[in-house]
Every structure is written in C-alpha cells, then in structure tokens.
Amino acid sequence: MPESVNRIYQGDCISVLRQLARRGFQAQLVFADPPYNIGYQYDVYDDHRDKQEYLQWTRAWVEAVLGVLSPQGTFWLAMGDEHVAEVKQICEAAGLHLRNWVVWYYTFGVHCTKKFSRSHTHLLYFVRDPKRFTFNDREIRVPSARQLVYADARASQEGRVPDNTWILRPPDGPEGTFAPEQDVWYFARVAGTFKERAGFHSCQMPERLLERIILACSHPKDVVLDPFAGSGSTLVVAKKLGRRYVGCELSPQYVEQIQARLKQTRCGDPVEGPQDPLATTPPSFVYYRKRLQLDRDELRQAFREVHEGYSLDRVLADPVLTARLSEECSRRGLPGTLSDWLRELLTMRKNKQLGVPTEKTFRLPAQQLDPVLDAAEVAMARLRARGWTGLDAVLCDPLGCWWFDRIARSLAPGGTSLEYRWAAIQLRKRARRRRERFKKASLPRLNLKAFPLEPESLKQVPCRPAVYALQDGSGKHTFYVGETVNGHARLERVLRTLDAWRAFVPSAKRWRVELAEVEKGKTDVVQLQWVLRRKPPLNFYGEDVLPG
Numbered sequence: 001m002p003e004s005v006n007r008i009y010q011g012d013c014i015s016v017l018r019q020l021a022r023r024g025f026q027a028q029l030v031f032a033d034p035p036y037n038i039g040y041q042y043d044v045y046d047d048h049r050d051k052q053e054y055l056q057w058t059r060a061w062v063e064a065v066l067g068v069l070s071p072q073g074t075f076w077l078a079m080g081d082e083h084v085a086e087v088k089q090i091c092e093a094a095g096l097h098l099r100n101w102v103v104w105y106y107t108f109g110v111h112c113t114k115k116f117s118r119s120h121t122h123l124l125y126f127v128r129d130p131k132r133f134t135f136n137d138r139e140i141r142v143p144s145a146r147q148l149v150y151a152d153a154r155a156s157q158e159g160r161v162p163d164n165t166w167i168l169r170p171p172d173g174p175e176g177t178f179a180p181e182q183d184v185w186y187f188a189r190v191a192g193t194f195k196e197r198a199g200f201h202s203c204q205m206p207e208r209l210l211e212r213i214i215l216a217c218s219h220p221k222d223v224v225l226d227p228f229a230g231s232g233s234t235l236v237v238a239k240k241l242g243r244r245y246v247g248c249e250l251s252p253q254y255v256e257q258i259q260a261r262l263k264q265t266r267c268g269d270p271v272e273g274p275q276d277p278l279a280t281t282p283p284s285f286v287y288y289r290k291r292l293q294l295d296r297d298e299l300r301q302a303f304r305e306v307h308e309g310y311s312l313d314r315v316l317a318d319p320v321l322t323a324r325l326s327e328e329c330s331r332r333g334l335p336g337t338l339s340d341w342l343r344e345l346l347t348m349r350k351n352k353q354l355g356v357p358t359e360k361t362f363r364l365p366a367q368q369l370d371p372v373l374d375a376a377e378v379a380m381a382r383l384r385a386r387g388w389t390g391l392d393a394v395l396c397d398p399l400g401c402w403w404f405d406r407i408a409r410s411l412a413p414g415g416t417s418l419e420y421r422w423a424a425i426q427l428r429k430r431a432r433r434r435r436e437r438f439k440k441a442s443l444p445r446l447n448l449k450a451f452p453l454e455p456e457s458l459k460q461v462p463c464r465p466a467v468y469a470l471q472d473g474s475g476k477h478t479f480y481v482g483e484t485v486n487g488h489a490r491l492e493r494v495l496r497t498l499d500a501w502r503a504f505v506p507s508a509k510r511w512r513v514e515l516a517e518v519e520k521g522k523t524d525v526v527q528l529q530w531v532l533r534r535k536p537p538l539n540f541y542g543e544d545v546l547p548g
C-alpha cells in the first residue's frame, strides 16, 4: 500500500487504523505513547477520564493496532505508573507476548513535595509471535561492565545488549556525576533548551530512545507505525533510519507541525541527542572525578610486575597487558579503577618518576600497520569530536578504548585492538617528526587524478605510495585525507567498508577520490599539507598533528 505509508493521518487512531486494516496495510513495528490519563494538557485531547472509560478505550485502540500489526510484528507501549498493570493485562489478553518490561529512568521530572517525584516511564515490549520476531541485537550493543571496569580482554568485543533499565541521565552519584562502572546511556531527556526539541509538544520522546527501539526491532524499509504521534519524533527517527513510517494524531495543529518536521528530515540524517551511534558517553566522569591519592610505589611495582619489559605505551595499547595491570592493582588494594592507575602512570612518566626501564622494543611491520592507519586516525577524530581530549585520554579510559576499537574495526575490519591502538600511537609519534620535516621540506609537484570511488576506477590505481582525498561527488567537500604505501589496497578497503564511512558523512550520496602518487617517504608530509589546506572532518586535528 505505497500511498498509505510515509505520511501522518490526522484523526482518531482507532478509526484510521481500522480503515488501514481494511486496505490490507501492515506495520512491522508499532511504537505507542498514548496519553497516560494523568490530566496532562494537550491541545485537543482531554486527559482526565474515568478509569474504566480509559481502560475501555485502551482495549479498543490496542485491538485496532493488532488489526495492522504484521504476524511477526513488534509492539512497544509507553505508560505511566497509574495504569501500567492493567494495560499490560489488556495487551496480553489481546494476544500479545511480553518480552521485556523496560524502565526508562530519567531525572529532572516535576518535583513533588507530598510524594516521591516521578522519574521513570514504563516501556512494555511485546511481540505477536513469541517464536518469530525481529531483534537485531548487534545494532544496539553497549560496552559491558567487564570491558569498562576490568578492561577484561576476554570480554566480547561486540559489547552487550543493554539492560532492561534504560538510564537517560547520569544518576546523581555522590560526586554529582556517574561512575565508570555504571553501564549507562548518557543521553538526555528532551529538555527545554535542547536542539532536538521541536518546541510544540511537551511529551517529546528522545530520538536516541526511539533509535534503540527502531534499530533493534525493525529492518530498513519496514513500516514503523505510531498511533499517537504527538511531536512526530518516532516518524522522524524512522525516516532517518531508512524505515517507512505512518503516524496518527488527533490534533490538527500537531499534524501540521509534524509535517513540517518530516519535510526537513532526510534519510541518513544523524539522530539527535548527545549519543553518537559510534561514539557515546563523553568521558566527563574521568575528568570530574576527584584525583585519588595513590601509593606510587605500589603502582610502580604493579607496573613492573606486568609490563613484560615493554614501554607504558605498549601496555596502554594492549588489552591483555592492561587487564593484567588492572588485576595486579586490585590485588595490591590500590583504590580507584584502571583509568586512575593508567593516568597516574602517565603522570609519573611525564615527570620522569616512573623508574621502570623499557627493555624491549615493540614494532609492527608496515604491512600490518599501514592497513589500519586511516581507521585509527578517523577513530581518534570521532572521539575528539565527542569530547575526548586526546589519545592518552582515550587509552586510559576503557570506554574510550571500546569506542575507539569499534570505530576502527568498522572501517578496517580484521585488525586487533593492539594494532588499531598501536597505529594511533605511531601516528602521534610520527606527527612530531613530520611537523619538523614539513617546515623544511620543499613539496613535490604532484600529478592529481580524480575519479569516482567505484570498483571500475580502482583498476587505474597502482599498488604504490599515494596520498588521497575522499570527497563528495562534486569534489567540493573533502572528508578525509589519507596516506599509504599501497594506494590500490587502501582504496579497495575503503570501498569495501564504504557503509561504515558513510555513517560519518550520511549526507554524501556519491563519493569520489582525488589521488596523487607520491615518492616513498614523502606521503606523510604531503598528507599534512592537504590536511592543513582542506581541514577534513575525519582527520585527527590533534595537538600532535597540526604544526606549532
């Protein structure tokens, strides 16, 4: 029913859904956030009904939803405390199967003085068929506590499916912030000053919350239905994520505003809210936490015990060695977490107080390092954009490492964490030398080629050292400038992982390449020249990259 989708219907959802059912319309995912019958002010709907009348009405609209829910479809229902128990029973009696009772926890609810303030909403997750339903666990994983707290190298690199309590604000911990051991989502309720706030509806759901539901429970091109569209957030997020969408809304005024919102939204637009799908929580807790008084002798001993003769950088880059360090520090009763210990070790090294000699040199051969250099640089650029201050801040923070590896792996699959992280350390090291050479170097004359990033065009790219710019189809915008010892292999890999690159520049439909073959040993200097001239967003503008 193509004419029935990608639109918002103004009117009562029960009659709209019944009409759609008669036309054979089906939705794979329904997200419903009805009025909770708590006397809320909407412009048309009266949210003050007799309880039995409200439950009767709930029964009617749930049945209307079932009339359009596909046989393997999913139904999410948001509800307040007052009626959630009865509403769950209504849904089960209608034939739905509960998979999760998710609690969405938030702060900054309306303050109450005669009872505890409201700080959660129930999200009931039902499926129609308990054996056949969509649940894309890989789309919604978050780093596990095992990875974050213990930096445990045995933990799954993929992270874990979120818990069934969804925390959208940092809880008010003893230091007014949240601790690293909390595996939380750090994106906010849609408050008054937020960029994502549409401004005409005060029950607006956060885009990030809807993103999690839509990614987990539907596939691209599936139909997502919201019978109580409100501000239209469900439809907006569905459109961004490449789903088809249908909404119903009683209020003509809201409908007009939803239409305007949808018009401004394009498939591939980034989901609003501080959490980026590939780079989440700003590392604020690391910096807000009080500095611990650590026994440096104990810490030095712990490092001596585990470093296997290698430098502190190598330990930082190696998940096996950091996990051992974490165990050793805990065994010695040092207060704090791995981040505290690593940061203290870095400070000791900076002040020349580490006092543990490096006996072994660690090197990765060029054929192992070159294929992951670009991925390591982009990962750093992304984390910098999300608030991590530099490579040390990332490597000291298990959450930073998790996101760093995840981004790097998406762009250059098949590497190890040690390879990605070591590549970033090498980039930082080389940047210092490169800066000096850049100041002195006379730059070579270059023979530039430009071509679309397509398999056919790559045939003309030799397996030789090159500098290249990844650009949009028009060549006006450069996203990334790379250097490599093997232009052909590098671009072939970029082409293979183009979907992952696109996640960072969703607006670019077509990609093109500008490439110059460059004499061996000069690629890094030419890359720096191009970076300075074009300022591409996916290059790492670290303190180490830009000259002076």
Ligand SMILES: C[S@@+](CC[C@H](N)C(=O)[O-])C[C@H]1O[C@@H](n2cnc3c(N)ncnc32)[C@H](O)[C@@H]1O
Pocket: 011, 012, 013, 014, 033, 034, 035, 036, 042, 043, 044, 045, 201, 203, 204, 205, 206, 227, 228, 229, 230, 231, 232, 233, 234, 248, 249, 250, 251, 254
């Ligand atoms: C809690 S709000 C939904 C908020 C929405 N989830 C958002 O993110 O903006 C409930 C909405 O349902 C609408 N509504 C109430 N009764 C309705 C009905 N019978 N059919 C369609 N919409 C209805 C109200 O006008 C209100 O905008």
